[in-house]
Amino acid sequence: MCLAIERGAYHVILILNYDYLNDEVINKVNEVMIHNNVRKLVLHVISSEGRPTYLEKLRTVLSSTFPYSLVVRYWGSTVDDLVKIIKLYRNESMIALVSGDAQEFKGVLEGFSINYELLGVRAYA
Amino acid sequence: MPDYEVVITTDRTMMSNHHGKEFLGFLTTGPAVGLPEKVYMWLAAPKVKVDYEGKPIEAPYGLRKVEAKLIDEGFKAAIIDPDYLSRYVSSVKVLMIGHHDFFAYGPPSNEWWLITGREPINRLSFMKFMRSDAVVEAKRRGAKIIVGGPAAWQWLWELKFWKECGVDMVVEGEVERVIADIVRKALDGEELPDYVLVGPNDTPSLSEIPVIKGASINGLIEVMRGCPRGCKFCSVTLRPLRFIPLDTVKEEIEVNLRSGNSNVILHGEDVLLYGGYGVKPKPDPVIKLHELARKMVKGSIAWSHTSLASVKYSEDNFKLISKLMSEYVLSDYQEFIGVEVGIETGSPRLARTIMPAKAAPYPPDMWPEVVEDAFSIMHENNVIPAATLIVGLPGERGDDVVKTAELIDRLKPYRSVIVPMFFVPMGALRNRDWFDKNYVTSEHVDLMLKVLNHTLYWAEDILERYYMKEQHLKPARLLLKLFMSYIKWRIGKVVPTIATMIAR
Numbered sequence: 001m002c003l004a005i006e007r008g009a010y011h012v013i014l015i016l017n018y019d020y021l022n023d024e025v026i027n028k029v030n031e032v033m034i035h036n037n038v039r040k041l042v043l044h045v046i047s048s049e050g051r052p053t054y055l056e057k058l059r060t061v062l063s064s065t066f067p068y069s070l071v072v073r074y075w076g077s078t079v080d081d082l083v084k085i086i087k088l089y090r091n092e093s094m095i096a097l098v099s100g101d102a103q104e105f106k107g108v109l110e111g112f113s114i115n116y117e118l119l120g121v122r123a124y125a
Numbered sequence: 126m127p128d129y130e131v132v133i134t135t136d137r138t139m140m141s142n143h144h145g146k147e148f149l150g151f152l153t154t155g156p157a158v159g160l161p162e163k164v165y166m167w168l169a170a171p172k173v174k175v176d177y178e179g180k181p182i183e184a185p186y187g188l189r190k191v192e193a194k195l196i197d198e199g200f201k202a203a204i205i206d207p208d209y210l211s212r213y214v215s216s217v218k219v220l221m222i223g224h225h226d227f228f229a230y231g232p233p234s235n236e237w238w239l240i241t242g243r244e245p246i247n248r249l250s251f252m253k254f255m256r257s258d259a260v261v262e263a264k265r266r267g268a269k270i271i272v273g274g275p276a277a278w279q280w281l282w283e284l285k286f287w288k289e290c291g292v293d294m295v296v297e298g299e300v301e302r303v304i305a306d307i308v309r310k311a312l313d314g315e316e317l318p319d320y321v322l323v324g325p326n327d328t329p330s331l332s333e334i335p336v337i338k339g340a341s342i343n344g345l346i347e348v349m350r351g352c353p354r355g356c357k358f359c360s361v362t363l364r365p366l367r368f369i370p371l372d373t374v375k376e377e378i379e380v381n382l383r384s385g386n387s388n389v390i391l392h393g394e395d396v397l398l399y400g401g402y403g404v405k406p407k408p409d410p411v412i413k414l415h416e417l418a419r420k421m422v423k424g425s426i427a428w429s430h431t432s433l434a435s436v437k438y439s440e441d442n443f444k445l446i447s448k449l450m451s452e453y454v455l456s457d458y459q460e461f462i463g464v465e466v467g468i469e470t471g472s473p474r475l476a477r478t479i480m481p482a483k484a485a486p487y488p489p490d491m492w493p494e495v496v497e498d499a500f501s502i503m504h505e506n507n508v509i510p511a512a513t514l515i516v517g518l519p520g521e522r523g524d525d526v527v528k529t530a531e532l533i534d535r536l537k538p539y540r541s542v543i544v545p546m547f548f549v550p551m552g553a554l555r556n557r558d559w560f561d562k563n564y565v566t567s568e569h570v571d572l573m574l575k576v577l578n579h580t581l582y583w584a585e586d587i588l589e590r591y592y593m594k595e596q597h598l599k600p601a602r603l604l605l606k607l608f609m610s611y612i613k614w615r616i617g618k619v620v621p622t623i624a625t626m627i628a629r
Contacts, residue, residue, distance in 0.1 A: 003310060005323070042318075053284055055281055062281060069323055072320040
């Protein structure tokens with residue numbers, strides 16, 4: 001189901017809440033891209049805001065001058081939606097960024113051994 | 126009537142040839158002041174001719190590129206005039222809509238909006254188009270709506286409207302390499318992402334950029350993409366620099382000539398850099414380009430943009446401006462050439478910070494001198510610049526604005542139009558704050574008044590001597606004169622109040 005522009009991309013799952021920090025997302029994404037020497041990025045978003053309202057929280061991120069191709073996909077707000085993403089993209093290079101207190105999502109990420117970082121606090125699966 | 130599964134379109138402010146006067150299109154960036162909206166729209170964006178299918182004889186160049194790519198890839202795709210969209214609501218599966226300035230957040234639209242408090246007509250026209258019966262019905266019947274163009278980022282600030290219209294995807298950047306795949310997935314009913322930004326690694330190579338299949342508005346064709354100067358406020362400079370081969374330029378002029386367009390606008394960020402070495406113009410490729418254009422085109426040759434540094438360098442070193450004008454441009458049909466240029470600031474300090482290579486190959490400290498010399502060269506050679514200034518650049522100080530005002534004073538003797546723009550976060554500065562009216566200082570007001578006086582003086586001169594003198598343009602010319610008189614009258618009413626504010 002992915003577009004050609006998504007092939008070979010690095011995948012970042014963004015689990016968003018109200019209190020996430022734009023700069024951390026930007027810095028983390030840049031770090032990951034440079035470390036992995038990739039030029040394409042797919043953001044998979046889990047958010048309770050709904051489509052396309054969730055993009056308001058991503059404006060600053062999307063306005064940053066990443067020298068990459070960027071694709072943004074919205075998946076929904078539930079744990080099941082997160083599981084869908086992981087199952088579809090588990091063979092791709094992936095990291096998750098989790099904002100706020102999202103225990104149920106962290107549990108899923110750990111269950112699938114997906115590396116994740118808490119925005120504001122470092123933790124690894 | 127053929128069935129088009131992919132329809133490409135836009136609203137009237139874009140789907141117009143502006144009476145054959147490209148620069149007149151800038152009226153669409155303002156609100157309808159001084160004239161009833163319908164009359165203003167007729168002046169700024171009259172309808173284009175269409176064929177029996179509702180396909181416009183001339184269409185925006187960007188849409189033509191998308192159309193050409195999709196046709197080359199085997200899709201049943203066509204650009205359709207917005208007034209004829211209703212004919213295709215039952216066949217269209219993918220509705221693609223492009224625009225230069227969807228919501229008037231780009232310069233200079235946002236500035237006119239701020240100053241007048243009224244929404245510019247490009248915004249009003251576009252939103253009305255999206256709410257039209259044809260678009261709503263196409264969506265109701267299941268068409269996917271994909272929007273794109275250089276202003277795609279503006280949808281991030283109109284999320285409610287995005288939801289209302291049921292837009293399926295927003296795509297930003299040069300799309301030739303990716304658009305066929307996107308349309309294929311849309312037609313196959315696959316889930317599309319919400320937002321796609323095409324980065325430098327996915328921009329098309331020259332061989333991936335198709336030749337247009339229909340005429341472009343006023344014969345505009347691109348001769349290059351990208352710019353090497355790296356100014357921080359600019360989004361175009363983030364794209365790789367490519368020069369369109371002369372064979373392709375020739376083909377696209379032929380497409381336009383076949384449709385009855387007898388003029389050509391050579392489009393590039395700095396036309397004088399065509400085939401050049403970095404920031405130094407090279408005369409031979411530029412001359413060959415103009416030789417080709419003049420051999421093929423009996424009407425007018427225009428440039429979209431050039432840089433003041435290129436003007437100065439090419440004339441000082443090669444007498445290139447005077448050669449081009451005397452041997453290729455000026456003719457029985459053409460008395461001048463218009464071109465957009467960037468002054469941006471008259472402050473060497475700000476030039477060093479924000480646009481260190483704008484003056485190159487001259488050093489940034491020479492920037493005001495480069496501007497003045499280039500204006501002098503252009504005036505002597507019947508090149509009429511429409512020059513931009515950017516007000517409210519990040520890091521701007523009061524004395525930067527004063528230096529800019531001083532430069533404007535020195536430009537008085539040179540025929541030109543100067544337009545100040547409020548800073549809009551774009552390019553490398555796209556995560557900075559917008560400039561809004563709360564930041565306006567007395568220095569800004571002083572500068573804006575100087576610019577206005579300069580522009581009104583020379584605009585009247587240009588209109589009298591050169592512009593819209595064709596018989597069939599008499600009504601539009603008269604309206605334009607009325608509009609300018611109205612602006613002068615309004616400013617005259619407001620100036621005493623502003624003068625008091627400055628004195629305080």
